[in-house]
Amino acid sequence: MTAEIIAIGTELLLGDILNTNARYLSRQLADMGISVYYQSVVGDNVDRLQETIENAMNRTSIIITTGGLGPTTDDLSKETIAQVLGLPLIEHEESKKRIVDFFKQRDIPMTENNLKQAYIPEGAIVLENDNGTAPGFIVKTKNNIIIVLPGPPSEMVPMFEKGVKKELKKLNEGVIFSRTLKLCGIGESTVANILQDVIDNQTNPTIAPYAKDGEVHLRITAKTNEESKAIKLIDAMEQKVADHVGEYIYTTDEKTLEETIVHIMKNKNLTLSVAESCTGGLLSGRIINCSGVSDVYKEGFITYSNEAKMKYLGVRKDTLEEFGAVSEETAREMAEGLIDKCDTSASISITGIAGPTGGTEEKPIGLVYIGVSYKGVTTVKKCNFYGNRQKIRTRAVVESLIMLWNKIK
Amino acid sequence: MTAEIIAIGTELLLGDILNTNARYLSRQLADMGISVYYQSVVGDNVDRLQETIENAMNRTSIIITTGGLGPTTDDLSKETIAQVLGLPLIEHEESKKRIVDFFKQRDIPMTENNLKQAYIPEGAIVLENDNGTAPGFIVKTKNNIIIVLPGPPSEMVPMFEKGVKKELKKLNEGVIFSRTLKLCGIGESTVANILQDVIDNQTNPTIAPYAKDGEVHLRITAKTNEESKAIKLIDAMEQKVADHVGEYIYTTDEKTLEETIVHIMKNKNLTLSVAESCTGGLLSGRIINCSGVSDVYKEGFITYSNEAKMKYLGVRKDTLEEFGAVSEETAREMAEGLIDKCDTSASISITGIAGPTGGTEEKPIGLVYIGVSYKGVTTVKKCNFYGNRQKIRTRAVVESLIMLWNKIK
Numbered sequence: 001m002t003a004e005i006i007a008i009g010t011e012l013l014l015g016d017i018l019n020t021n022a023r024y025l026s027r028q029l030a031d032m033g034i035s036v037y038y039q040s041v042v043g044d045n046v047d048r049l050q051e052t053i054e055n056a057m058n059r060t061s062i063i064i065t066t067g068g069l070g071p072t073t074d075d076l077s078k079e080t081i082a083q084v085l086g087l088p089l090i091e092h093e094e095s096k097k098r099i100v101d102f103f104k105q106r107d108i109p110m111t112e113n114n115l116k117q118a119y120i121p122e123g124a125i126v127l128e129n130d131n132g133t134a135p136g137f138i139v140k141t142k143n144n145i146i147i148v149l150p151g152p153p154s155e156m157v158p159m160f161e162k163g164v165k166k167e168l169k170k171l172n173e174g175v176i177f178s179r180t181l182k183l184c185g186i187g188e189s190t191v192a193n194i195l196q197d198v199i200d201n202q203t204n205p206t207i208a209p210y211a212k213d214g215e216v217h218l219r220i221t222a223k224t225n226e227e228s229k230a231i232k233l234i235d236a237m238e239q240k241v242a243d244h245v246g247e248y249i250y251t252t253d254e255k256t257l258e259e260t261i262v263h264i265m266k267n268k269n270l271t272l273s274v275a276e277s278c279t280g281g282l283l284s285g286r287i288i289n290c291s292g293v294s295d296v297y298k299e300g301f302i303t304y305s306n307e308a309k310m311k312y313l314g315v316r317k318d319t320l321e322e323f324g325a326v327s328e329e330t331a332r333e334m335a336e337g338l339i340d341k342c343d344t345s346a347s348i349s350i351t352g353i354a355g356p357t358g359g360t361e362e363k364p365i366g367l368v369y370i371g372v373s374y375k376g377v378t379t380v381k382k383c384n385f386y387g388n389r390q391k392i393r394t395r396a397v398v399e400s401l402i403m404l405w406n407k408i409k
Numbered sequence: 410m411t412a413e414i415i416a417i418g419t420e421l422l423l424g425d426i427l428n429t430n431a432r433y434l435s436r437q438l439a440d441m442g443i444s445v446y447y448q449s450v451v452g453d454n455v456d457r458l459q460e461t462i463e464n465a466m467n468r469t470s471i472i473i474t475t476g477g478l479g480p481t482t483d484d485l486s487k488e489t490i491a492q493v494l495g496l497p498l499i500e501h502e503e504s505k506k507r508i509v510d511f512f513k514q515r516d517i518p519m520t521e522n523n524l525k526q527a528y529i530p531e532g533a534i535v536l537e538n539d540n541g542t543a544p545g546f547i548v549k550t551k552n553n554i555i556i557v558l559p560g561p562p563s564e565m566v567p568m569f570e571k572g573v574k575k576e577l578k579k580l581n582e583g584v585i586f587s588r589t590l591k592l593c594g595i596g597e598s599t600v601a602n603i604l605q606d607v608i609d610n611q612t613n614p615t616i617a618p619y620a621k622d623g624e625v626h627l628r629i630t631a632k633t634n635e636e637s638k639a640i641k642l643i644d645a646m647e648q649k650v651a652d653h654v655g656e657y658i659y660t661t662d663e664k665t666l667e668e669t670i671v672h673i674m675k676n677k678n679l680t681l682s683v684a685e686s687c688t689g690g691l692l693s694g695r696i697i698n699c700s701g702v703s704d705v706y707k708e709g710f711i712t713y714s715n716e717a718k719m720k721y722l723g724v725r726k727d728t729l730e731e732f733g734a735v736s737e738e739t740a741r742e743m744a745e746g747l748i749d750k751c752d753t754s755a756s757i758s759i760t761g762i763a764g765p766t767g768g769t770e771e772k773p774i775g776l777v778y779i780g781v782s783y784k785g786v787t788t789v790k791k792c793n794f795y796g797n798r799q800k801i802r803t804r805a806v807v808e809s810l811i812m813l814w815n816k817i818k
Contacts, residue, residue, distance in 0.1 A: 011619050013445040015436025016628070019428055022450070027424030036422045037457060041431070041448035048446060055464070072601040072618060073608070105793055111602045131796040152620070154800050210425060274711070280697025281690025284711045288689025291765050291798060299717045302683070302693045302709025304702075312708075312721075356700050389700060 001034045001171055003062035006052055008077045009151055010043040012067075021066040021149075021156055028160065032168055033176035033223060034062060044074040053084045057144050062168070067151030069134035071113040078119070078137075081148060085139055087121035095126060095135045102133050127163040131155045138167060145171070177230035178221040181241060183248040184257055184402045188216045194244050198237075205233045207241070214398035215257065216248075250405055257401045262290040262297075264408055265346070272404075273342040274300040275313055275334045277325065277351040278368065283397045299342045303334070313337030313349075326351050328369055328380045335371030335378050346374040346408065348400050354389045368396045372403045379403065410443045410580055412471035415461055417486045418560055419452040421476075430475040430558075430565055437569065441577055442585035442632055443471060453483040462493045466553050471577070476560030478543035480522040487528070490557060494548060496530035504535060504544045511542050536572040540564045547576060554580070586639035587630040590650060592657040593623070593666055593811045600625045603653050607646075614642045616650070623807035624666065625657075659814055666810045671699040671706075673817055674755070681813075682751040683709045684722055684743045686734065686760040687777065692806045708751045712743070722746030722758075735760050737778055737789045744780030744787050755783040755817065757809050763798045777805045783816045 005022050012019055022039045029036050037060050042052045049068075056063045068077030082089050096118035103110035117134045120126055127136035132155040139146045147164055149156045183191065188211035192199065195218075199207055205222035218241060222233040242249060251260045265272060274284050274297075284300040287293060301312050306325055309315040314337040315330055323329040334349030352368025359365035366385040371378055383399055385392040414434050420426050431448045438445050446469050451461045458477075465472045477486030491498050505527035512519035526543045529535055536545035541564040548555045556573055558565045592600060597620035601608065604627075608616055614631035627650060631642040651658060660669045674681060683693050683706075693709040696702060710721050715734055718724040723746040724739055732738040743758030761777025768774035775794040780787055792808055794801040 010617065012432075013435055013448065014439045014628075015432045015434070015445075016619065018432050019448075023421075023424045023427050025424070026422055030423045036424075037452065038461070039422065039428075039448075039450035043446065045446075051468075052447070059460075070620070071598040073605075074617065102795070105795075107793075108596065109599075111598045113602060114598055131800060154796060158797065208425075276690070278697075279694070280706075281685070281693030281709060281711070284690030285688070285694050285802075288687075288711070288713065289799060289802070294713060297689070297711075297713050299714065299721075300690060300711030302690070302697070302706075302711075304697065304706050305708070308708045390698060393698070 001062065002037045002060040003029050003034050003064065004038040004040060004056040004060040005036060006056060006063060006065045007039070007041045007151075008044065008049060008065055008068040009041075010045075010074070012041045013043045020153055021151070024153070024157060025064055025066070025160070028165070029062075029168070031176060031178050031221070032165075034168065034171075044068055044076060046076060046080050049077065049080045050084055053081060053146075057084075057146075061143065062145050062147070062171075064147045064149065064164075066149045066156055069117065069136070069148070069150045071111070071117055071133070077148060078121070081139075081146065082121040085121060085141065085146070087123065087139070089119040090122050092118050092120040092126055092135070095120065095128075098128070098135070099133045125163075125167070127159050129155055129159060130162070131158055136163070138164070176221060176223050177227065177234060178219055179234050179238065179252060180254070181218040181220070181238060181249050182251045182255075182257070183216045183218065183245060184214070184250055184398075184405065186216060186245065186248045187211075191216045191218070191245060195241065198240055198244075205230075205237050207237060214395055214402070250409070256290075257398070257405065258286050259290045261401060261405055261408065262287065262293050264405075265296045266292070268408070270296065270345040270408065271298045272296055272346050272348070273298045273338040273344040274347065275303050275309075275338055275349045276300070277302075277304055277309075278354040279350045279352075279393045279396050280304060282393055283348065283350060283400055286397060286401075298344045301338075309334060312341065314340065324363070326353055326363055326367060326369060328382060331369035331371035331380045332378050335373040335380070339373050346372070346404065348372050348404055350396055350400055352383075352392070352396060354392045354396075356389060366392050368392065368399075370396065370400045370403060372400065372407055374404075374407045379407070410471065411446045411469040412438055412443050412473065413447040413449060413465040413469040414445060415465060415472060415474045416448070416450045416560075417453065417458060417474055417477040418450075419483075421450045422452050429562055430560070433562070433566060434473055434475070434569070437574070438471075438577070439587070440585060441574075443577065443580075453477055453485060455485060455489050458486065458489045459493055462490060466493075466555075470552065471554050471556070471580075473556045473558065473573075475558045475565055478526065478545070478557070478559045480520070480526055480542070486557060487530070490548075490555065491530040494530060494550065494555070496532065496548070498528040499531050501527050501529045501535055501544070504529065507537070507544070508542045534576070536568050538564055538568060539571070540567055545572070547573070584634065584636060584639065585630060585632050586636065586643060587628055588643050588647065588661060589663070590627040590629070590647060590658050591660045591664075591666070592625045592627065592654060593659050593807075593814065595625060595654065595657045596620075597625045600627070600654060600657075604650065607649055607653070614639075614646050616646060623804055623811075659818070665699075666807070666814065667695050668699045670810060670814050670817065671696065671702050673814075674705045675701070677817070679705065679754040679817065680707045681705055681755050681757070682707045682747045682753040683756065684712050684718075684747055684758045685709070686711075686713055686718075687763040688759045688802045688805050689713060691802055692757065692759065692809055695806060695810075707753045710747075718743060721750065723749065733772070735762055735772055735776060735778060737791060740778035740780035740789045741787050744782040744789070748782050755781070755813065757781050757813055759805050759809055761792075761801070761805060763801045763805075765798060775801050777801065777808075779805065779809045779812060781809065781812045781816055783813075788812065788816070
């Protein structure tokens with residue numbers, strides 16, 4: 001089973017945005033054992049889009065398009081695809097109702113052009129859009145399956161998960177199962193080095209390492225005709241991996257690192273408070289994105305200024321004057337201040353220099369101190385991160401989560 | 410002058426990496442007035458790569474490929490392209506010397522397969538690689554220019570800057586200039602509707618709307634032979650747009666909404682404090698990502714619990730009991746509490762239900778109250794957002810920024 005992913009949108013050809021949809025869909029199809037042979041990007045232009053669709057229909061069986069389903073006149077994916085397939089567009093009552101309701105519920109006036117989105121090629125399977133107005137759809141022809149999805153990832157991804165996956169799974173002869181082991185606190189090249197023999201001798205299941213924002217993910221994929229066989233194969237491979245790097249594996253299901261932490265803390269009746277300086281809320285933002293976090297997360301402070309560090313966390317003026325805001329001592333007092341003031345079982349503090357200005361020879365951009373306090377023991381780690389402001393802040397957040405996980409696991 | 414960008418590499422088709430090269434090259438070509446008509450991705454497979462190259466040569470004049478130039482057996486871009494062009498590969502003495510030196514200088518033993526990289530199609534312009542071993546090259550045929558570059562961005566980008574730009578500039582007749590007007594507080598379909606006549610009658614400059622995370626961006630692009638003429642054309646178009654939707658334009662340069670706000674507040678000597686419940690630090694995270702924010706951002710609280718709302722913001726127990734944590738009254742007391750406690754000129758409060766649990770009939774998931782206080786006036790907005798937890802939180806952050814911008818602009 002082969003596939004082509006076509007992203008439609010002039011903004012991609014102008015380099016305004018990255019084609020993250022192609023990556024997401026490629027990964028999803030690979031997991032299902034479908035080989036993506038091509039990715040294409042074409043602008044909002046009828047002739048070139050038509051040529052691209054026809055070309056794809058000749059060379060692969062599954063075609064997934066993203067983008068060009070919106071209400072404006074330059075959104076013409078649907079019209080062009082319907083034309084290539086020789087199908088008329090029919091008003092889909094339910095979609096129309098959903099669009100009208102979408103605006104009503106938000107109390108926004110609906111302009112007439114929005115209703116264009118309720119037209120669907122005759123005979124298509126309609127894919128509801130739970131996060132926007134344009135529905136997607138699936139058309140099956142003699143030789144092809146054409147899946148048409150909206151462009152915004154926040155609409156495309158849930159639609160794929162809810163409506164497309166099950167359709168694609170039906171097509172698959174063998175069954176593909178995969179499991180991802182997520183590791184933290186170890187680099188990709190070290191993992192690859194330790195597991196070299198295992199990786200080189202892979203056949204079924206296969207194993208592939210991916211680096212991701214300070215973590216390493218190992219994806220184990222087995223192809224069999226029965227689920228139970230696949231699970232046995234994957235279990236055996238997981239054991240092999242765990243024998244070598246078990247201490248770094250934080251989860252074998254789909255949980256993120258923060259979800260793993262929240263899960264452990266909830267089970268152990270632990271609570272967490274957080275004080276952030278240079279990361280300014282990013283860490284809390286990630287933790288609070290976990291559903292059901294309210295039993296765990298107590299209070300958070302964004303103490304960007306020295307005053308706030310003293311006022312809310314009890315950092316001593318002497319400490320700030322003698323060692324500076326970005327120092328091991330300040331990070332320690334921030335973490336311990338949280339324990340005192342918030343009556344919490346664990347705390348994280350982050351203070352650092354994210355740039356692009358503010359660095360000195362002694363304290364360069366990228367210098368970040370992270371404090372974690374738990375069960376009366378405070379650990380402070382000095383980190384030197386590289387990259388731009390955004391990257392330094394992200395790395396600091398990940399590192400602080402790894403430190404906390406190591407304490408509570 | 411039209412172009413196609415072809416990325417070669419199975420890792421892209423597996424979704425292991427993002428195609429950042431295509432975006433970079435698209436942006437570069439757009440700035441030079443070259444229209445990118447297609448981006449393609451194809452794996453390390455001779456037949457499919459050959460088909461892709463031939464297809465590109467038939468439909469565009471400039472072809473840029475990235476990837477597949479390395480020393481291993483699955484790197485076959487050069488061989489395949491040479492075959493399509495009917496050119497023999499000739500050993501390039503200087504490149505050979507550079508490769509040998511590359512390893513010598515790093516004190517790494519060179520494996521024999523590295524020398525394969527010194528072979529270049531006969532008659533090609535060789536592009537030196539200052540950051541790796543594989544040189545790139547340019548071949549000019551009767552109808553096409555084929556530019557072959559390495560895959561790693563750290564090698565590709567400097568090679569493009571140093572060796573390719575000047576070749577492409579020679580080809581170019583006109584010059585392209587563009588400007589992006591960023592709007593907030595208005596939907597894409599409304600903008601498109603209001604500006605329909607302007608958009609429909611566009612020739613030079615062109616104007617294209619893009620929706621982006623609760624904002625609308627309008628990109629105006631002019632093509633002329635002189636910069637000053639282009640700027641005049643763009644200025645005139647900007648005026649036309651401003652006549653219709655001027656009140657929603659927050660910037661005409663590359664600033665983000667939060668950068669625009671920080672810039673205004675810095676100029677007016679204003680300060681900001683923030684209290685977040687369901688967004689849990691996301692808003693602060695975005696604001697603090699602006700460089701130089703330390704003059705503006707004072708303090709931030711993540712008051713997820715009722716206790717924290719009372720303790721740090723002075724929200725009254727009665728208010729929480731009578732109206733609940735997610736209510737207009739609580740949002741108001743949070744925003745006003747910040748002004749009192751933090752001695753700040755402006756404040757933002759967010760309290761809501763981001764889901765997936767916690768919704769009731771009366772207070773459904775997506776209900777968010779946002780308070781903004783400035784110059785003694787507090788405005789609270791009741792919002793009903795849709796989507797998953799992540800999306801609801803992102804929308805709340807954007808909405809709060811729009812509210813603040815409207816007050817201080």
